[in-house]
Amino acid sequence: xxxxxxxxxxxxxxxxxxxxxxxxxxxxxxxxxxxxxxxxxxxxxxxxxxxxxxxxxxxxxxxxxxxxxxxxxxxxxxxxxxxxxxxxxxxxxxxxxxxxxxxxxxxxxxxxxxxxxxxxxxxxxxxxxxxxxxxxxxxxxxxxxxxxxxxxxxxxxxxxxxxxxxxxxxxxxxxxxxxxxxxxxxxxxxxxxxxxxxxxxxxxxxxxxxxxxxxxxxxxxxxxxxxxxxxxxxxxxxxxxxxxxxxxxxxxxxxxxxxxxxxxxxxxxxxxxxxxxxxxxxxxxxxxxxxxxxxxxxxxxxxxxxxxxxxxxxxxxxxxxxxxxxxxxxxxxxxxxxxxx
Amino acid sequence: xxxxxxxxxxxxxxxxxxxxxxxxxxxxxxxxxxxxxxxxxxxxxxxxxxxxxxxxxxxxxxxxxxxxxxxxxxxxxxxxxxxxxxxxxxxxxxxxxxxxxxxxxxxxxxxxxxxxxxxxxxxxxxxxxxxxxxxxxxxxxxxxxxxxxxxxxxxxxxxxxxxxxxxxxxxxxxxxxxxxxxxxxxxxxxxxxxxxxxxxxxxxxxxxxxxxxxxxxxxxxxxxxxxxxxxxxxxxxxxxxxxxxxxxxxxxxxxxxxxxxxxxxxxxxxxxxxxxxxxxxxxxxxxxxxxxxxxxxx
Numbered sequence: 094x095x096x097x098x099x100x101x102x103x104x105x106x107x108x109x110x111x112x113x114x115x116x117x118x119x120x121x122x123x124x125x126x127x128x129x130x131x132x133x134x135x136x137x138x139x140x141x142x143x144x145x146x147x148x149x150x151x152x153x154x155x156x157x158x159x160x161x162x163x164x165x166x167x168x169x170x171x172x173x174x175x176x177x178x179x180x181x182x183x184x185x186x187x188x189x190x191x192x193x194x195x196x197x198x199x200x201x202x203x204x205x206x207x208x209x210x211x212x213x214x215x216x217x218x219x220x221x222x223x224x225x226x227x228x229x230x231x232x233x234x235x236x237x238x239x240x241x242x243x244x245x246x247x248x249x250x251x252x253x254x255x256x257x258x259x260x261x262x263x264x265x266x267x268x269x270x271x272x273x274x275x276x277x278x279x280x281x282x283x284x285x286x287x288x289x290x291x292x293x294x295x296x297x298x299x300x301x302x303x304x305x306x307x308x309x310x311x312x313x314x315x316x317x318x319x320x321x322x323x324x325x326x327x328x329x330x331x332x333x334x335x336x337x338x339x340x341x342x343x344x345x346x347x348x349x350x351x352x353x354x355x356x357x358x359x360x361x362x363x364x365x366x367x368x369x370x371x372x373x374x375x376x377x378x379x380x381x382x383x384x385x386x387x388x389x390x391x392x393x394x395x396x397x398x399x400x401x402x403x404x405x406x407x408x409x410x411x412x413x414x415x416x417x418x419x420x421x422x423x424x425x426x427x428x429x430x431x432x433x434x
Numbered sequence: 435x436x437x438x439x440x441x442x443x444x445x446x447x448x449x450x451x452x453x454x455x456x457x458x459x460x461x462x463x464x465x466x467x468x469x470x471x472x473x474x475x476x477x478x479x480x481x482x483x484x485x486x487x488x489x490x491x492x493x494x495x496x497x498x499x500x501x502x503x504x505x506x507x508x509x510x511x512x513x514x515x516x517x518x519x520x521x522x523x524x525x526x527x528x529x530x531x532x533x534x535x536x537x538x539x540x541x542x543x544x545x546x547x548x549x550x551x552x553x554x555x556x557x558x559x560x561x562x563x564x565x566x567x568x569x570x571x572x573x574x575x576x577x578x579x580x581x582x583x584x585x586x587x588x589x590x591x592x593x594x595x596x597x598x599x600x601x602x603x604x605x606x607x608x609x610x611x612x613x614x615x616x617x618x619x620x621x622x623x624x625x626x627x628x629x630x631x632x633x634x635x636x637x638x639x640x641x642x643x644x645x646x647x648x649x650x651x652x653x654x655x656x657x658x659x660x661x662x663x664x665x666x667x668x669x670x671x672x673x674x675x676x677x678x679x680x681x682x683x684x685x686x687x688x689x690x691x692x693x694x695x696x697x698x699x700x701x702x703x704x705x706x707x708x709x710x711x712x713x714x715x716x717x718x719x720x721x722x723x724x725x726x727x728x729x730x731x732x
Contacts, residue, residue: 232708243701403541
């Protein structure tokens with residue numbers, strides 16, 4: 094009942110919950126904001142890693158699912174008065190005005206709609222493999238953004254939705270992040286998870302062993318989409334205003350850097366990657382600003398951060414392809430230590 | 435819709451399609467030998483356009499000299515990119531290559547935004563390119579005629595290189611099996627560099643003509659065009675040069691014609707290429723001219 098592993102897991106979860114509470118109560122607004130961001134990106138990265146790293150299906154669509162989650166949550170949270178006020182220029186559909194729920198339902202619906210979309214997309218998407226899959230999913234992420242821009246009756250077009258109630262705080266983001274990590278880890282260590290890894294390592298061999306690869310891929314894709322949607326919802330309620338510009342390929346690129354840096358396939362890696370990348374992006378803000386190098390004043394170079402970041406991604410791929418954790422999890426690190434003793 | 439408007443749209447579609455085709459050839463050739471979607475290819479087109487801008491606006495060179503210089507430099511740049519970023523990953527899993535390509539693409543976009551500014555710059559189009567012809571009521575500029583002609587000449591040139599020269603034979607052999615080619619005494623790396631050079635040069639021509647047609651250059655100009663050109667390459671059947679040109683024309687025509695007939699669809703213009711791509715993959719996963727995936731790509 095109380096194996097050592099379970100006790101360690103419990104201790105980690107309790108610490109995480111305690112830290113969430115402690116951070117919300119004591120830290121200043123800026124720090125809380127960053128931790129909120131990190132928590133949301135942990136949700137996104139860990140679920141993206143499930144399809145990309147664990148199942149080995151290189152897909153590039155999370156920006157689309159995050160967008161869907163964010164829009165669903167925003168529409169469900171903003172009341173009809175606020176909607177009418179915002180949609181002054183375009184006539185919204187009556188049902189868009191009528192829909193309203195509380196935050197929890199908004200998140201659950203965001204995830205569900207996202208997952209259902211993923212489920213229906215599976216049929217065309219998983220007819221192709223490898224590189225083709227990457228470009229097709231990238232196309233889907235792109236199409237979703239174009240739909241958001243061109244459906245002003247629902248999404249207010251390129252202006253986006255503003256004045257979303259700010260529900261997200263550390264209890265929500267941290268809580269969902271802990272739940273997501275637990276859920277994803279449970280999937281990875283279940284028989285489905287083993288099947289996913291089998292699909293990653295050799296799809297044909299997995300098929301030969303009786304794994305229904307389409308079912309496994311669809312399961313990973315939908316689960317991933319569910320949490321991307323929930324993450325999108327949390328993001329909408331944190332930023333309080335969303336527009337199609339938030340959900341460009343850049344979002345996917347950021348998540349890709351995170352999971353590659355952490356080690357494709359490792360959930361622990363995805364979490365570490367998120368912390369490194371988010372903290373790094375904050376820290377590297379100085380690169381965008383004017384600098385004083387050996388008494389020579391450089392001009393402000395907005396965007397320099399991203400140049401350095403793309404370089405880091407290339408260098409990681411060239412020299413440390415496995416990332417921080419490789420495919421290993423926290424658990425495996427403990428095991429190794431034991432073996433060495 | 436009268437016949438004149440239709441003809442007019444055909445001319446426009448032909449012109450747009452050839453630009454997609456020029457860029458799609460590079461995608462298809464690199465994919466043929468390395469099985470890599472070179473995500474940075476669209477950005478090489480941007481680099482080519484910026485080089486063109488620099489030579490014309492800053493150094494005040496003539497258009498033909500500009501094209502020649504920009505193409506040479508872009509080809510060299512493509513080879514350089516292959517050498518520093520893709521060559522070390524020859525034995526690595528395909529995913530690593532793909533991620534590196536995405537990294538290079540973002541690097542180029544952001545580096546150009548930082549050092550050249552994100553604001554579009556007006557491209558100095560030479561006057562004779564803007565001369566307008568009027569044939570039986572259909573108007574077209576010199577540029578819109580020049581692009582398809584140059585595309586077709588280049589296509590023939592590429593086909594000649596592929597099928598009539600020993601380098602072409604090496605490229606085709608490479609698309610069968612890299613390891614065996616090395617055993618046959620051909621330096622695979624040289625040939626791959628050549629493919630990158632050819633593709634990047636063509637992309638640069640595409641970029642300069644793009645800048646002439648929509649007279650501006652900016653760091654993000656290659657993103658969407660690149661993706662659409664890739665879609666074109668897949669639609670045509672990736673690995674097939676003729677297919678890439680065909681795919682480019684199909685995507686270009688669709689875009690122009692659909693908007694001409696259904697102006698209210700204008701907002702969805704950029705999505706057509708992907709919808710087309712998905713439809714083609716659903717019914718013929720290897721594209722129109724695509725062959726069996728296990729066979730040669732050319």
